[in-house]
Amino acid sequence: MEFPNNPYEELNLYSNFSQAAKKYPKVAIHFDGTLIGFPELGLETTYEEAEKRIIVQASRLSLMGIQKGDKVVIYKSPMFDTYLLAVAVSYLGAVPIMISYHLPVPTMTIMCQRLEEPWLIYDHETAAKAPAITSIKRDHLVELEQLRELPVNGTVPQSFLPLSEISYMTHTSGTTGVPKLIAHSAQSMGWRTKWQRNVFDLMPEKKLVAFHISPVHSRFNIGISSLMSKGFPLLWIGNGQIEAVSKTLSQFEPYALETHPNNFVQWSRLAKEKPELFASFNYFHSTFDAINKGTMKIFLEASQADKPVFMQVYGQSECGPMIMRFHTKESIVELNARNMGIGMPELTEVRIVDQKGRELPAKESGNIQMLSKGRALTYYQEDLRFTENTYGLWWDSGDFGYKDDAGDLYLLDRQVDLINKVDSTLLIEDVLLDQLEFLDEVVIVRGKNNVAQPIISVDADSEMDWERWWQAIADFPLLNEPLIWAFEDIPRTATMKVQRLKIEEGLKADS
Template sequence: MKFPENTYEPLNLFSNFSVAAKKSPEVAIYFDKELIGFPELGTETTYHQANQSIINQANRLYKLGIKKGDKVILYKSPMFDTYLLAVAISYLGAIPVMISYHLPVETMTVMCARLENPWLIYDRITIEKAPLISSIVPDQLIELEELVKIPTTELVSQDFLETHSISYMTHTSGTTGIPKLIAHSANSMGWRTKWQKSVFDLMPEKKLVAFHISPVHSRFNIGISSLMSKGFPILWIGSSQQDDLEQTLSRFHPYALETHPNDFVQWSNLVKEHPHLFTSFTYFHSTFDAINKGTMEIFLNASTAKRPVFMQVYGQSECGPMIMRFHTRDSIKNLDARNMGNGMLGLTEVKIVNEKNEEVAPNISGNIHMLSKGRALTYYKEDQRFTENTFGPWWDSGDFGYKDENGDLFLLDRQVDLIRDIESTLKIEDLLLDKLDFLDEVVIVRGKDNVPQPIISVSEHKEMNWEEWFQAINDFPLLSKPLIWDYDAIPRTATMKVQRLKIEEELKK
């Protein structure tokens, strides 16, 4: 597919927001709940009004002593004001550090120590944990509810960092231990927005786009910055609970939706029960991870659009969005959901290598190496760990898969999750979710004697059907009897990725 060409430009969060506000001042931004950090915006604002509030917030932070080059951690509830605060921090030439509110005090203490005397903004969600982080100076803890009470009088002008220097930090998912801090620059983020804007250009109308992504995910700033550059109205969905979601979608009728694969899986039950809530959608976009075929098909079939599209994107925080594939009602009928698709010419591509780092022939499995112009700079204070994954311009994704003769990428597993006699745990999980509509989740990990152990979650208001389960696994390799866990009991990262190694540790107890 030929994508529209977009001019490359570095991404300064505030400058991007400000330019968009000048170009499209009256375009709307909606929130499903009021924001703690920006109460004056209510649940509906415009690009221009939000821009003014950001400048006011930046001046409050300046009054407290935050200046150019300072690192400011956002450790708070997962709402849209997290992003608006990051934009305000960038106005001062300071560096937003996006950290999930899920992380415990012990982990936070280690991560904050790496940042060498950072500031930290918290709110009512993290109020009990934030003061216990020993590597933060108490005077540099900022309670968000108190911040908004500071009057804004004298205004400080915008300050800038060099485009090649660290200007934004996110963190890895932490599926294998203490998360690593990923350092991004305006230059590296600029290449990612070029990729993203080219995708948005394929959407012919500037209609409402619904967004439910973790605000600390590296995807978030790229998605919102690009949407605003193109002048799309935005609906921020903060609550993923089905009752709240039903109310939100009953009020709004979005044109497009992006969320995490696991949210799509959970929401598929709502689609089955109330399909009318999803008739307005023409575009669906799954973020940075594989998703099973059945879930995509449910959303596509709910749409009343003539040709709805489900865009599946594979990527990583270190490299940004990489590989994509577009699905329609017709194409999905014969889909192998492990097929991620292709990169964007000139911006992203992948290759498959063996243990000697030699590129292999089509249809031969190996490690997936990524090439992205938007690759991050490093892991902050852990440069060696970053360098261990680099091979010249190529990045070892940590994933395992193959490319076919057409150049399509097939994702099989994480390298660390490979299990004896199983080609792809992800493929089995997909097939089971597709076949068994009483399940919300299937996770296969290493169990006793390295035998694959399924962990399953039964959908609310449904019962486990053992007969259908055993029929569904007839053709699979040996699996242990599944353990039934509550969906919320399955350990996850901020972006809803399952922490498989934590499950394996739990099983050993």
């Protein structure tokens, strides 16, 4: 496939928003709930009106004392105003630090200590935790509900940071401990938006795009910035619960949808029961992680478009979107779901190496290393931990897999999740979710004596079918008897990644 080749442009969050607002002033942004920080926008606004309110909020932040170069932690409910606040912080030349509201006080205290007296914006969701973070000065706490009431007389001018300096931070998922702060510059983010704009140019019509991504995910700012630069109308879905999603989609006829793989899994029951809700979708887009074949097939079949496409993307926060593959109703039938696809020419690629960093030939499994022009700068205040994963321009992903003769990447496992005598836990999870429609989730972790332990969640309207379970795993390596947990009891990060090590620690404590 030949990809469009958008020009490279550094990404300043506010400047990108402003340019889009000038070019497409009346393009709509829809919300499924009122935004705490911007209630005046209601449930529908435009690029132009949203930009005006961003400048007002930036002026309020300036009145609070936030200046160019300051670091501003945004630690609040996961709604679209999280992003709008980041744009307002960027307008001031300050650095937005996007941190999940899930994180507890001890973790936040450590992370904010690294940031050297940052500011912190919080709302009702984090109001009980924010004042307890001992590394935040009291006069640097900004309550969002009070901020929006601050009167503004005039506005402040936009300030700019040097293009190569840190201008935005996200954090790692925290599946293995205290999250690391990932530092980005306008230059590094610019390469990521070039990648994403190339993808948007493959979509022939500028119709409504539905977006349900954690606002603190490194994917979020790239997705929204790129979408706006192309003039797509946006439907922001903040409430991902099935009942709420059903209500939201019944009011609109979106053209495209992007969400996390585990949200697709969670919503697949809805797509089976009410396929009409997804009939209008021409494109589905899964972020950064592997997704099983059966789930993609459900959404493709629900679509009534002539040629619906499910775009699977594999990447990491440190490198951005990397590897992609496009699936259709026809191609999904013969798909090996471990096949992630290929990189984007001149922007991203991967190689497979052994434990000593030597590149391996096709079909030999090893560590997956990434080459991305959009690689992050470092982990803030933890540069050594970042450079430990770098091999020149290459980044060790922590994943394990191989490439075939055609250059397609096959993802097998996280290196830390490898289990004795199991080639790929992800493959087992894929097969079980594809074959056993009564399951909502399957997670394979290390159990007693390093034997694979399945954790499963049964669909709310179904019963566990033990006979089919035992038939399905007959040819697999040894698995312990599955533990049945409620879907919501499986620990996850803000982006719905399963916290496998946390599960393993819990199992050890119970044994």
